Amino acid sequence: xxxxxxxxxxxxxxxxxxxxxxxxxxxxxxxxxxxxxxxxxxxxxxxxxxxxxxxxxxxxxxxxxxxxxxxxxxxxxxxxxxxxxxxxxxxxxxxxxxxxxxxxxxxxxxxxxxxxxxxxxxxxxxxxxxxxxxxxxxxxxxxxxxxxx
Amino acid sequence: xxxxxxxxxxxxxxxxxxxxxxxxxxxxxxxxxxxxxxxxxxxxxxxxxxxxxxxxxxxxxxxxxxxxxxxxxxxxxxx
Numbered sequence: 001x002x003x004x005x006x007x008x009x010x011x012x013x014x015x016x017x018x019x020x021x022x023x024x025x026x027x028x029x030x031x032x033x034x035x036x037x038x039x040x041x042x043x044x045x046x047x048x049x050x051x052x053x054x055x056x057x058x059x060x061x062x063x064x065x066x067x068x069x070x071x072x073x074x075x076x077x078x079x080x081x082x083x084x085x086x087x088x089x090x091x092x093x094x095x096x097x098x099x100x101x102x103x104x105x106x107x108x109x110x111x112x113x114x115x116x117x118x119x120x121x122x123x124x125x126x127x128x129x130x131x132x133x134x135x136x137x138x139x140x141x142x143x144x145x146x147x148x149x
Numbered sequence: 150x151x152x153x154x155x156x157x158x159x160x161x162x163x164x165x166x167x168x169x170x171x172x173x174x175x176x177x178x179x180x181x182x183x184x185x186x187x188x189x190x191x192x193x194x195x196x197x198x199x200x201x202x203x204x205x206x207x208x209x210x211x212x213x214x215x216x217x218x219x220x221x222x223x224x225x226x227x228x
Contacts, residue, residue, distance in 0.1 A: 121227030
């Protein structure tokens with residue numbers, strides 16, 4: 001069973017949270033990534049996420065396995081939206097339970113950071129001025145002219 | 150040899166398609182990308198991309214075999 005999931009519909013955070021429970025868990029840390037109305041000073045209307053799904057699922061699972069090895073945690077889950085999202089929508093959810101809070105915070109941070117760096121998912125922002133663009137991991141635009149001399 | 154190529158994000162927009170079958174004599178992904186970059190006018194150099202072969206990340210110089218599925222992956226921006 002893959003605890004990293006992709007979906008075209010609203011993430012059910014309450015249901016995922018219940019999967020984190022366990023008698024040895026004394027701490028739970030969750031992270032939610034929401035669609036913001038501005039990026040790099042530009043007003044954002046909505047955005048689309050695209051993924052290379054088979055590899056995104058296997059790489060996401062690998063990250064959760066790494067987190068379980070590196071930190072003393074009980075459960076970890078991550079869900080990422082695909083398709084078209086509006087301002088305020090939940091785009092990504094990470095949840096970790098652990099015996100103690102230090103490991104839960106560290107593992108949650110590790111998972112979201114690695115997902116943003118490694119999982120083949122792309123964000124296309126649509127701006128109020130009608131333009132759109134694919135973004136880099138640091139949220140700066142990918143230029144079509146990049147690398148051309 | 151015949152390869153199945155997958156495109157994502159800015160490469161998909163530039164190629165105007167999400168995948169295609171390509172007949173090419175190029176023997177590894179770097180050379181194949183070079184050929185397709187010229188054909189489709191891709192701005193991103195191979196150094197900015199990762200490549201996946203048959204659904205797994207792969208080295209650019211891995212020798213391709215007939216029927217391989219090759220995905221060129223622009224810098225990701227999930228989360």
